[in-house]
Amino acid sequence: MNERVLRIVAPACVLALGVVLWDFIVRINSIPPYILPSPGLVLSTLVADWPILWSSLLATLETTIEGLALAVVGGIGLAMLFNQSRLIEHSLYPYAVILQVTPVVAVAPLLLIYLPQQAAVLACAWIVAFFPVLANTTLGLNSVDHNLADLFRLYGASRRQVLWELKLPAALPQMLAGIRIAGGLSLIGAVVAEIAAGSAGAGSGLAYRIAESGYRLNIPRMFAALLLLSFAGIAIFALLSWLTHFALRRWHESALTRES
Amino acid sequence: MASSGPAPIVSLRGVGKVFGNGLRALDGLDLDVREGEFLSLLGPSGCGKSTALRIIAGLSEPSQGTVTWRDGADARRGIGFVFQEPTLMPWTTVFGNVFLPLKLAGADRAAAAPRIMETLSRVGLTDFAEAYPRELSGGMRMRVSIARALVTAPRILLMDEPFAALDEITRFKLNDDLVSLWRELRMTVVFVTHSGFESVFLSSRIVVMTPRPGRVSNELVIDTPNRDAKFRTSAEYAGYCRVTSEALHAAMGAGAAA
Numbered sequence: 161m162n163e164r165v166l167r168i169v170a171p172a173c174v175l176a177l178g179v180v181l182w183d184f185i186v187r188i189n190s191i192p193p194y195i196l197p198s199p200g201l202v203l204s205t206l207v208a209d210w211p212i213l214w215s216s217l218l219a220t221l222e223t224t225i226e227g228l229a230l231a232v233v234g235g236i237g238l239a240m241l242f243n244q245s246r247l248i249e250h251s252l253y254p255y256a257v258i259l260q261v262t263p264v265v266a267v268a269p270l271l272l273i274y275l276p277q278q279a280a281v282l283a284c285a286w287i288v289a290f291f292p293v294l295a296n297t298t299l300g301l302n303s304v305d306h307n308l309a310d311l312f313r314l315y316g317a318s319r320r321q322v323l324w325e326l327k328l329p330a331a332l333p334q335m336l337a338g339i340r341i342a343g344g345l346s347l348i349g350a351v352v353a354e355i356a357a358g359s360a361g362a363g364s365g366l367a368y369r370i371a372e373s374g375y376r377l378n379i380p381r382m383f384a385a386l387l388l389l390s391f392a393g394i395a396i397f398a399l400l401s402w403l404t405h406f407a408l409r410r411w412h413e414s415a416l417t418r419e420s
Numbered sequence: 421m422a423s424s425g426p427a428p429i430v431s432l433r434g435v436g437k438v439f440g441n442g443l444r445a446l447d448g449l450d451l452d453v454r455e456g457e458f459l460s461l462l463g464p465s466g467c468g469k470s471t472a473l474r475i476i477a478g479l480s481e482p483s484q485g486t487v488t489w490r491d492g493a494d495a496r497r498g499i500g501f502v503f504q505e506p507t508l509m510p511w512t513t514v515f516g517n518v519f520l521p522l523k524l525a526g527a528d529r530a531a532a533a534p535r536i537m538e539t540l541s542r543v544g545l546t547d548f549a550e551a552y553p554r555e556l557s558g559g560m561r562m563r564v565s566i567a568r569a570l571v572t573a574p575r576i577l578l579m580d581e582p583f584a585a586l587d588e589i590t591r592f593k594l595n596d597d598l599v600s601l602w603r604e605l606r607m608t609v610v611f612v613t614h615s616g617f618e619s620v621f622l623s624s625r626i627v628v629m630t631p632r633p634g635r636v637s638n639e640l641v642i643d644t645p646n647r648d649a650k651f652r653t654s655a656e657y658a659g660y661c662r663v664t665s666e667a668l669h670a671a672m673g674a675g676a677a678a
């Protein structure tokens with residue numbers, strides 16, 4: 161079978177099988193919906209609750225995209241700064257690492273005390289998303305071909321020229337890989353913060369809906385919201401993958417499709 | 421090595437190089453590069469040829485000795501350098517790569533275009549201006565690298581084993597083309613190689629180096645007017661190759677251990 165067809169058909173079969181099995185188990189054991197809703201019920205809940213779920217999805221996506229945008233700007237900016245000054249790099253890098261290794265779930269409640277809710281949620285998304293951008297971009301900026309760097313030196317390139325004409329283009333593949341990871345992490349950060357904020361009440365994002373539905377034992381809606389969250393994650397990943405491919409398609413090995 | 425004629429473009433006197441790890445790559449290297457000559461530095465790998473070339477280019481500082489440019493230190497601006505690998509920027513086209521030296525000097529892309537296209541036609545790449553390096557063969561990438569070095573019309577072209585990684589047919593073709601470029605443009609070339617055959621075919625003068633530490637062991641002048649495909653199969657060429665090969669062996673014996 162054609163490789164491309166296989167890549168779509170095979171996981172689709174697994175999905176279909178899983179859904180059928182799920183439905184079968186629910187029916188056979190007559191499991192009540194407040195313990196495990198059937199796939200059909202989840203879908204009909206998704207349709208019935210669409211207005212409320214849709215606006216929640218938009219709220220979560222907005223936070224995610226803003227968090228990602230700030231992570232991209234902050235991560236790349238900081239990496240460029242580190243690359244220009246050893247002193248700044250040594251002074252700040254440990255704190256970037258600390259920010260990364262401290263579980264965001266533990267930080268979120270504190271942020272919610274000190275910041276307005278929307279800002280706190282955004283801060284969480286940013287905290288988890290910016291590090292991969294920073295780390296990957298730093299790696300890319302430092303792995304420039306030595307001979308090319310010598311060539312720039314030979315032709316008397318300025319620091320600015322070395323950065324813009326050599327280091328940043330050379331770092332683009334790693335930078336984009338970092339951004340692709342950051343997209344997923346930004347969603348996770350937003351969700352974690354929304355859950356943490358959940359009991360405080362003022363939220364409106366999808367994760368908040370999940371927490372709220374949990375308290376009300378509205379299990380079908382929890383599943384529906386979860387389904388939407390997964391789709392959001394997949395969509396973000398697919399979009400960023402496409403962007404990476406588009407940006408590198410002419411020159412980078414990763415975007416190359418070889419015929420064998 | 422006192423020789424008459426015009427003052428050398430660049431002179432190395434007593435040049436030594438010790439690396440941070442204590443390795444002495446060069447010791448007491450004396451070398452003159454004369455205007456218009458095709459000079460080959462010949463020696464086994466590891467004898468300090470690249471180090472010497474990088475010192476001439478100003479990419480590395482000598483630990484001892486002096487490098488003197490006839491026209492003052494600014495003469496370094498007129499250098500073209502070709503590395504063993506093509507060393508192209510994969511993210512831009514052939515045109516973009518050849519434009520680089522001019523761009524770094526502040527030139528405008530549109531204004532530089534005629535010069536770039538002329539240089540590309542010299543190396544036979546007119547039709548590939550918009551191609552990306554990864555779409556080219558190894559030989560074509562090396563041509564781009566040469567075009568990039570030529571586009572500034574350098575006074576002196578430094579080449580560090582540029583054809584070592586290419587197959588024989590491609591290497592012969594590029595050797596032929598390099599000889600005609602050298603003739604047409606009347607450049608000064610310093611060419612590093614570990615192949616005696618290649619150096620005989622290309623050079624007007626060969627300097628044979630001893631390994632560890634690198635210094636000049638021997639010097640040969642290849643004085644022939646007919647450097648073409650026929651030269652490669654001539655008795656004259658074979659004779660020069662034998663002498664060169666003997667000189668290379670003598671140099672290897674002179675060094676500590678090869």
Ligand SMILES: Nc1ncnc2c1ncn2[C@@H]1O[C@H](COP(=O)(O)OP(=O)(O)O)[C@@H](O)[C@H]1O
Pocket residue numbers: 439440441443444445463464465466467468469470471472
């Ligand atoms: N940056 C460096 N640091 C330490 N040793 C080096 C460095 N560059 C070259 N060498 C050593 O110096 C010697 C001469 O190197 P090189 O000039 O590259 O030789 P060649 O080009 O003739 O093969 C080798 O033994 C090599 O390992």
Ligand SMILES: [Mg+2]
Pocket residue numbers: 466469470471580581
């Ligand atoms: Mg070398």
